[in-house]
Structures are given as C-alpha cells and as structure tokens.
Amino acid sequence: MADVEPDIRIQAADFDVAEEIARLTKGRKDIGAVVTFTGLCRDEAGRLSALELEHYPGMAEAEIRRIAAEACTCWPLQGLTAIHRHGKLNPGDNIVLVVTASSHRQAAFEAATFVMDFLKSRAPFWKKEHGADGSEGDWVEAKEADELAISGWKR
Incomplete structure (x- = not known):
C-alpha cells in the first residue's frame, strides 16, 4: 500500500470541496x-x-488520524483528507468532509465509507440542538444505526 499521510483538520471555518x-x-x-x-x-x-x-x-484530531491511518492500511489510497467543523452551524452549512483518492473507485468508495462510519461513532464530538423557536435543546444522543454501521466492518 502507498505511504499516505492523511490530512486531518478540525476547524470553525468552512471548507470548499473543489479546493480540497x-x-x-x-x-x-x-x-x-x-x-x-x-x-x-x-x-x-x-x-x-x-x-x-x-x-x-487534541483527542478528536488523534482519533480521526487513527481512523484515517487504518483506512490507508486497508485500501490502496493515494490520498485522504478529513475535515470536521466545530462551533454553531446553521442549516445548510457544511459539517464534515471526507475525500479519498485511489487508482480505482472501489477502494476510494469503501475507504470513505469506513472513515465516515468510524468518525461518526468514535471521534469525540458533541452536538447540541438550537430550536427554530429560540429554545436551546439537548445534546444529541448517539444513534443505534451508527453503532450498527461500524459493526459490519471486519478489522
């Protein structure tokens, strides 16, 4: 497998998919x-x-880097970028971007899905809802579907 150094970023600023x-x-x-x-x-x-x-x-970056590094050992990738935003985001705003590059599509698709499944379930992020009526909601609980998604990966 190629020696790929994943580009991992956690930032408040938006990202541009085409630029990435x-x-x-x-x-x-x-x-x-x-x-x-x-x-x-x-x-x-x-x-x-x-x-x-x-x-x-620190911990969030380290966990995403660990997930990305694992993807790079499991699939023949030429590049991998993972960006996750933090802060208060409005509907329609970008939250997360995963970009995988490979010689062939299957590896790129599988690696991107793997990274997202594990990022969503394992990276230490917390989401709090703010209501359209001005109320401050609760912290969002993890979904069972997210755990089911990662249980299907053989590691």
Whole structure:
C-alpha cells in the first residue's frame, strides 16, 4: 500500500470541496478515482435553527488520524483528507468532509465509507440542538444505526 499521510483538520471555518479535491490531486497522475462525502447541517423539518458542535481538542484530531491511518492500511489510497467543523452551524452549512483518492473507485468508495462510519461513532464530538423557536435543546444522543454501521466492518 502507498505511504499516505492523511490530512486531518478540525476547524470553525468552512471548507470548499473543489479546493480540497484540487489540493489532494494536484500534480498526481496515478489517481483514477476521487470520492467525497460532505455532511451538512439539517433543519430537521424546520425544527432547528442551528446545531452547535463541540469537540475534545487534541483527542478528536488523534482519533480521526487513527481512523484515517487504518483506512490507508486497508485500501490502496493515494490520498485522504478529513475535515470536521466545530462551533454553531446553521442549516445548510457544511459539517464534515471526507475525500479519498485511489487508482480505482472501489477502494476510494469503501475507504470513505469506513472513515465516515468510524468518525461518526468514535471521534469525540458533541452536538447540541438550537430550536427554530429560540429554545436551546439537548445534546444529541448517539444513534443505534451508527453503532450498527461500524459493526459490519471486519478489522
């Protein structure tokens, strides 16, 4: 497998998907597939005005780096970028981006799915809902579906 150093960032600022693809593929002629996943803030059928994301600095980066490094050992990747935002985000705002690059599409798809499944379940982020009616909601509980998603991966 290629020796890939994943680009991991946790930031308040937005990201540009096209810029991140260009950064990952610049000057590379061995890449045949790029897969991106962008997670967006939803309004939950008009119920939410914002979603507040907090993380455990240092630990969140380390966990995402560990997940990304594992993906790089399991699939033949030429590049991997994972960006997760924090702070108060409005519906429609970007939350998370995973970009995987490989010679072939299957590896890129599988690695991106793996990273998202584990990032969502294992990286130390917390989400607090802010209601459209001005109320401050509760912290969002983990979903059983997220745990089920990672249980299907053989490691």
